[in-house]
Amino acid sequence: MAEAVERKFMQWVLQGDCRPGQAVNTSELARLFGTSTTAVREYLTRFSQVGLLKRRENSGWIFAGVTPDFAAEIYEIREMFELRSARRFVELAPDAPAWAELDAIAGEHRALLAEIDGRYRDFSRLDERLHRLIHDASRNRFIRDFYDVISIIFHYHYQWDKSDEKERNRVALLEHLDYIDALRSRDLRSIDETCRVHLRTARATLLRSIAVGPLGGVPAPGREPEAEADEAHPFAAELSGERNGAGFSPLPAGGERGEPAHCPSPDCPADAG
Structure with missing residues (x-):
């Protein structure tokens, strides 16, 4: 129910x-x-x-809707949870069903790109499928529940700004394919990079949509949206495990490039789905 x-x-x-x-x-x-x-x-x-x-x-x-301040806070949590889930995804066994689903989603991305002029509004469905697949690999009910909120926040507000929807969705599709290729490679550095690139784009789109407002020009309450910086998120070092000290590290540092991720806990089976 x-x-x-x-x-x-x-x-x-x-x-x-x-x-x-x-x-x-x-x-x-x-x-x-x-x-x-x-x-x-x-x-x-x-x-x-x-x-x-x-x-x-x-x-x-x-x-209540979403203000730019709320969006900035939700982005930080989304980045942490997404990177954590991506790490768990690459720990899946090679024959886990999620890999076949990932391939199917990649194929649908390519098909949509080939017909982008007439089908660009179909992107939101693919976006939801890809990110939900990745979050489900976390095997964490709080992360999975959080994604439901994320889906509502981002896709609801995306509807407010239609000015460049086709191009915006085309760019997101290409970013998704880069992200999928990185997951397939199990290269943690590549996963980290492609994930952050896509999430920064999503954040910039969300902030622009909030500025436009629900009536296509009525500004939302709160401060003006920040310009999207080219550099990594200020928490990037902590999130990728590049700084010493306590804190959450979604993608463990220290492994060789291209080396499969390893579960940080001895009671966490590598082939768990």
Whole structure:
């Protein structure tokens, strides 16, 4: 039941049926989703923890939307989780089903590129499939749940800026293919580089869309979006394990280029899926 409500809520958001500041009617959503108001309230309560929904004094809800500050925070977490998941992905056994799915997704990327003029709006579906496949390899329910929020935030706001949608999606498809090739190579440095390049592009697109606003020109609240820097994210050294000291290291340093990743824990089987 919870998964069905989540799926329908995501579809409702991504269809553009809500705007920042708009009241969210649980009874209406229950009717649209074909479920109980209790199930909807339980989901909204959980979803509100990430800051996209706010409870009103009369126990109703308001869709809060995303400000540039919120986007910057969510990007940092997304980068950490994505890199962590990519490391776990390359630990999969060669015959794990995820590799065949990755190849299928790569093939669909190439087919879409060949027909980009007429099919560029199909990109969001492929984007969701690729990143969900990678996050699922984390074998961490918190990372998987977080990706649901990421999908809503990014794809919902991408709808606000249609000015260069075809070219934007073409660039993202090419970045995806580079990322997929890096995963296939199991080269940790290449994975780190191609992943960061793509996520920085996604962040820049999100910030531009927020600046445009939901009505195609009404600026969103908050500070102006930052210009996208060419250099790596300021946390890049910590995230890639290049600095000493405590902290999370999604991609372990020290291995030879092209060497398969190794599980950091002795009780973590290398071929686990």
